[in-house]
Amino acid sequence: MKNKIVSYLALLVLIGLLLGAAGCRASLRMATTTSLYDTGLWGYLEPMFEKKYNVALDILSLGSGAAFEYGQRGDVDVLTIHDKPNEEKFVADGYGIQRVPFAYNYFLIVGPATDPAGIKGLSPEDAFKKLMTTGKGTFVSRGDNSGTQSKEKAIWQAAGFDYEVVRKAGAWYIESGQGMGQTLQMASQKLAYTLTDMGTYLSYKSKSKLELVPVVDKGDILLNVYSVIAVNPQKVTTAKNLDMANNLISFLTSPEIQKLIGNYGVKEYGLQLFVPCAGAEPK
Amino acid sequence: MPLIETVELCQKYDGRDILRNINLKVERGEVLALIGPTGAGKTTLLRLLDLLEMPSSGKIYFEGRDATQSKKVGFQMRKRMAFVIQKPIVFNASIYDNIACGLRWRGAEKSSLRQKVSTILEMIDLSAHQHRNARTLSGGEAQRVAIARAIVIEPEVLLLDEPTANLDPLSAAKIEELITSIIHQYGTTIVMATHDMSQGQRLANRIGVLINGEILQTGDPREVFTLPMSREVAEFVSTDNIIDGIIVSGEGGMVSVDIGGSKIIEAISGYPVGEEVSVCVRPENITLTLSKTTSSARNSFLGQITGVVSMGPLSRIEMDCGFRLVALVTRRSAEELALEKGKQVYATFKATAVHILRRN
Amino acid sequence: MSEIWQGLVKAIELIVTLDPEVMGIAGRSLAISVTATLFAGVICLPLGSLIHFNRFIGKRTLINLIQTFYSIPTVVVGLFVFLLFSRAGPLGGLNLLFTPTVMIIGQAMLITPVLLGLTISALSGVDKAIPETARSLGASDFQAVVVVLREARFAVIAAILLAFGRAISEVGLALMVGGNIRGFTRVFTTAISLETSKGDIELAIALGIILILIALIINIVLNRLQQR
Numbered sequence: 083m084k085n086k087i088v089s090y091l092a093l094l095v096l097i098g099l100l101l102g103a104a105g106c107r108a109s110l111r112m113a114t115t116t117s118l119y120d121t122g123l124w125g126y127l128e129p130m131f132e133k134k135y136n137v138a139l140d141i142l143s144l145g146s147g148a149a150f151e152y153g154q155r156g157d158v159d160v161l162t163i164h165d166k167p168n169e170e171k172f173v174a175d176g177y178g179i180q181r182v183p184f185a186y187n188y189f190l191i192v193g194p195a196t197d198p199a200g201i202k203g204l205s206p207e208d209a210f211k212k213l214m215t216t217g218k219g220t221f222v223s224r225g226d227n228s229g230t231q232s233k234e235k236a237i238w239q240a241a242g243f244d245y246e247v248v249r250k251a252g253a254w255y256i257e258s259g260q261g262m263g264q265t266l267q268m269a270s271q272k273l274a275y276t277l278t279d280m281g282t283y284l285s286y287k288s289k290s291k292l293e294l295v296p297v298v299d300k301g302d303i304l305l306n307v308y309s310v311i312a313v314n315p316q317k318v319t320t321a322k323n324l325d326m327a328n329n330l331i332s333f334l335t336s337p338e339i340q341k342l343i344g345n346y347g348v349k350e351y352g353l354q355l356f357v358p359c360a361g362a363e364p365k
Numbered sequence: 366m367p368l369i370e371t372v373e374l375c376q377k378y379d380g381r382d383i384l385r386n387i388n389l390k391v392e393r394g395e396v397l398a399l400i401g402p403t404g405a406g407k408t409t410l411l412r413l414l415d416l417l418e419m420p421s422s423g424k425i426y427f428e429g430r431d432a433t434q435s436k437k438v439g440f441q442m443r444k445r446m447a448f449v450i451q452k453p454i455v456f457n458a459s460i461y462d463n464i465a466c467g468l469r470w471r472g473a474e475k476s477s478l479r480q481k482v483s484t485i486l487e488m489i490d491l492s493a494h495q496h497r498n499a500r501t502l503s504g505g506e507a508q509r510v511a512i513a514r515a516i517v518i519e520p521e522v523l524l525l526d527e528p529t530a531n532l533d534p535l536s537a538a539k540i541e542e543l544i545t546s547i548i549h550q551y552g553t554t555i556v557m558a559t560h561d562m563s564q565g566q567r568l569a570n571r572i573g574v575l576i577n578g579e580i581l582q583t584g585d586p587r588e589v590f591t592l593p594m595s596r597e598v599a600e601f602v603s604t605d606n607i608i609d610g611i612i613v614s615g616e617g618g619m620v621s622v623d624i625g626g627s628k629i630i631e632a633i634s635g636y637p638v639g640e641e642v643s644v645c646v647r648p649e650n651i652t653l654t655l656s657k658t659t660s661s662a663r664n665s666f667l668g669q670i671t672g673v674v675s676m677g678p679l680s681r682i683e684m685d686c687g688f689r690l691v692a693l694v695t696r697r698s699a700e701e702l703a704l705e706k707g708k709q710v711y712a713t714f715k716a717t718a719v720h721i722l723r724r725n
Numbered sequence: 726m727s728e729i730w731q732g733l734v735k736a737i738e739l740i741v742t743l744d745p746e747v748m749g750i751a752g753r754s755l756a757i758s759v760t761a762t763l764f765a766g767v768i769c770l771p772l773g774s775l776i777h778f779n780r781f782i783g784k785r786t787l788i789n790l791i792q793t794f795y796s797i798p799t800v801v802v803g804l805f806v807f808l809l810f811s812r813a814g815p816l817g818g819l820n821l822l823f824t825p826t827v828m829i830i831g832q833a834m835l836i837t838p839v840l841l842g843l844t845i846s847a848l849s850g851v852d853k854a855i856p857e858t859a860r861s862l863g864a865s866d867f868q869a870v871v872v873v874l875r876e877a878r879f880a881v882i883a884a885i886l887l888a889f890g891r892a893i894s895e896v897g898l899a900l901m902v903g904g905n906i907r908g909f910t911r912v913f914t915t916a917i918s919l920e921t922s923k924g925d926i927e928l929a930i931a932l933g934i935i936l937i938l939i940a941l942i943i944n945i946v947l948n949r950l951q952q953r
Binding site: 086090093094107111116120125128138140141142143154155156157260261263264266267285286289290320321 | 767768771811812813814817822823824867904905906907909919922923924925926
């Protein structure tokens with residue numbers, strides 16, 4: 083009987099050790115935004131980085147809100163996102179060391195070809211004004227604290243509206259609470275407008291039948307900058323990988339990789355998905 | 366020294382007394398049958414003897430050692446006994462594995478295990494089916510397996526709780542055969558509970574009568590059967606004719622008992638005149654005739670038949686002789702005498718066939 | 726609906742070509758869920774036996790509580806485990822978040838109520854005379870418990886299968902505590918979720934079909950074992 087108890091406990095301890103062993107792997111944890119991840123850029127860059135620095139790059143694809151949260155908790159070591167206002171706050175609060183832009187592209191407003199609200203060709207701010215005042219057409223928002231949502235809020239503000247008022251404006255404003263891909267699908271099903279990044283739109287359009295076309299694609303406010311931020315171990319004491327995080331920053335801003343980023347997607351989609359900007363703020 | 370001895374053993378469940386002051390001795394090698402009606406406490410007593418439960422009070426000695434002192438001691442002693450419950454219960458495994466399990470739990474060596482199990486399988490006549498799943502067996506076969514399972518570990522004491530109660534007569538007979546062979550072959554001490562008086566008589570060499578949680582009488586089967594010591598025992602052993610009366614005269618060992626209605630029954634007893642007694646006569650000791658006989662039997666009464674019940678090869682005749690009397694005759698006799706309801710017959714029995722019980 | 730047919734074709738393609746990423750996902754999903762089930766089993770079978778065979782105050786309440794947790798939402802367990810193992814959390818020092826290990830722990834926690842409750846149910850279905858008979862034949866308390874477990878083996882195996890099914894088919898916890906890291910913590914369910922959100926329906930369906938196939942094979946194998 084005693085033997086049985088001893089071997090039983092030994093089994094538990096063994097399992098425990100096996101499980102615990104997993105915690106000792108050399109890795110750099112990066113939170114990236116879903117729209118960036120879904121373009122497949124990371125699938126391309128990850129093996130290169132891993133080979134060069136001999137480390138496992140663990141990529142978590144999250145909404146920007148979650149990315150900042152995980153950064154603050156120290157569950158990730160570095161962020162690559164596209165949410166300028168919140169990024170600046172993250173650094174200002176001491177959670178991040180420095181915001182290093184590495185590429186950019188543009189958001190665009192897509193919608194049904196029939197354009198029920200008649201916003202084609204307008205500036206983004208005017209387009210939003212028209213949506214708000216006429217109440218024609220439907221708009222699907224991300225509603226999930228993402229970088230895209232952040233940009234959407236910025237446009238509403240620039241158009242002169244309080245975002246909270248917009249949310250309750252009527253049945254024409256819908257919050258999907260989901261990722262960009264699913265939001266595009268919802269907009270397509272409802273023949274509605276939505277704000278999207280170029281990468282996700284192009285890749286979705288090629289894979290599934292989206293009933294959406296670009297409606298508004300010009301405007302400084304649509305600038306979408308991707309930056310990389312290392313989590314600050316001084317403030318987030320549980321973050322342990324500053325050196326490797328800095329390696330990632332160097333990697334992303336190195337001329338060789340910058341060139342690769344610039345060429346990504348050109349073959350499949352016929353246009354640049356990302357414009358490299360090596361650490362400098364564009365425009 | 367008796368193998369098992371209980372001293373003032375009592376058991377209570379939920380405040381109810383199940384067993385009261387049981388003082389029982391079990392001698393090594395004997396076959397003791399505990400007989401009594403359902404609910405008398407036979408199962409409880411067996412469970413206590415098997416040390417499966419602790420008594421509310423009292424002691425149990427196994428070979429002179431106190432078996433109730435601790436669970437550990439109890440467990441050690443329990444290993445020397447085996448218990449077969451009333452319901453035929455088998456494990457969901459092959460017949461072989463069922464029988465072997467007790468030996469396996471005791472760490473028996475493989476080849477001796479195989480030999481013992483094979484021998485037992487022969488004994489219960491199931492060798493050919495040893496690999497069949499025991500759950501596919503009939504009640505009788507399962508009970509044979511259960512008993513085999515208990516015997517194969519060669520216990521010093523075998524406790525059987527109403528082993529044939531749930532079985533048809535044919536299976537029951539087979540089980541009794543098996544028990545008899547066990548007695549002959551192994552000489553195991555057996556304590557068996559049964560409500561069947563005649564089974565106790567057939568198989569046991571001593572009987573204990575347990576009624577209402579108390580042992581009212583122990584003795585050899587003949588004794589208990591013909592000389593019950595109390596009314597309850599008498600009723601249980603189917604004396605059938607228990608008539609109350611008073612001794613009105615007595616001389617030289619012979620007494621006359623006045624049973625009312627100026628009827629006197631002559632019997633052999635040492636009780637004094639004036640003693641209030643019950644007269645017990647076994648139905649099979651009563652002879653029925655159509656006319657008054659001139660036999661040496663002292664007691665003869667005229668009565669009218671109130672009922673005839675045939676019981677296989679026997680017939681049970683109920684009569685009113687001024688008092689109720691039941692006789693058991695062969696069916697043949699009943700037919701020859703053309704016994705039927707309403708007929709007048711003489712019921713005769715010897716003084717020696719009368720058993721006197723004190724009434725109190 | 727043509728996507729389903731396309732998905733089927735893609736599934737066959739992935740299987741036949743032994744696509745390395747899919748093989749990796751398959752191996753990982755199985756390893757994690759099987760380990761979690763084993764872990765939970767090693768705890769729940771003895772614990773269930775202990776609870777069943779002993780009388781104590783609050784036993785009825787405890788069993789009710791266990792049964793209440795049968796349908797706890799996986800995301801709730803996921804959130805709890807996440808907060809526990811996050812570097813900012815109490816067990817953060819173990820560095821286990823976003824690893825297969827924490828997924829095993831999380832899944833084990835998730836299926837424990839089901840496995841525990843069903844083990845107790847299975848044991849309750851065994852006639853009380855069985856352990857008593859075993860004890861009367863000289864079995865120790867431990868050996869008697871083993872006998873009852875063996876008598877209840879069909880029901881117990883069914884419970885294990887159910888627990889495994891719940892572990893391998895849940896997505897909320899795996900996503901939250903695993904992070905769906907490619908090549909490291911990506912399993913079937915999280916991969917399907919990702920591909921669906923990326924719009925690659927065909928691949929999502931293919932993965933779903935492969936997952937069902939694996940579950941089917943496991944079921945068949947375990948059923949064969951049961952019959953013996």
